[in-house]
Amino acid sequence: MSQYGAKYKYGKASPSDGFDCSGLIFWAYGKHGITVPRHTAAQSKAGKWVAARNARQGDIVVFRIGRRLHTGLVADKGRFLHAPSSGGYVRMESLSGVYWKNKIVGYRRIV
Template sequence: MTTHRDHSLYRYVPLLLLCVALLMTAGCGKQTYRPSYQQPRAVSGSGAAIAATAKSQLGRPYVSGGSSPSRGFDCSGLVYWACASNGISVPRISRDQASAGKRISRGSLRPGDIVVFRIPRSGYHTGIYVGQNSFIHSPKPRARVRIESLSVNYWDRYYVTARRVARR
């Protein structure tokens, strides 16, 4: 004996087959979705490109003397590598990065600018401004490349200068 419920499932079979056929003809699973609007790619050597390059290393480990994705980074190594990857030559050491390029005011910061801090008993520390009052850096041993706010009391207290090295 067949009940009404058993037959009700069969009425959806043609609809299901139609959906499968449409998905197959549309190339489901074979094409990559590409939105109609794509954000413009940053021009190499621009501040935006330097910031984007540095951001690509989020989570990499701090390594003293490190200046490559395969090895890891110290603070100045990340700045050095991100700039060099975009055709911008800067010194390798943070003390020297503190005088690279053109000095700019804190209120004029743009993505890609080098931010410089002077930490008592530790020396200079550098990072790259990424916008929205934040910067990316490789902070210390047993830590990873990360983004932090310049408003944090610690960074605000030890901020020294910013330097513009980008071409545009």
């Protein structure tokens, strides 16, 4: 949450440079001494699968948008934190929102 409002920047993973979606996850876990893959495809397979009903704060939520994957961090029941796209910023969104609800592929628990 400390990076809420940070700018989106493709290929970046730091508060000073900005974040892309996988960079935000890489940075957040790294701040807690936990290593996760840097790229979205690898993050979508990291850790273990968890059912949506069991997802908790800090789990990775994986979306499929067209042919691409997108990742975010579960913030609480029903919301996630992510770096969405060029020109955007790190923000919270609803997992049940019209755009995101049907794009969820699954949830991954790292710890």
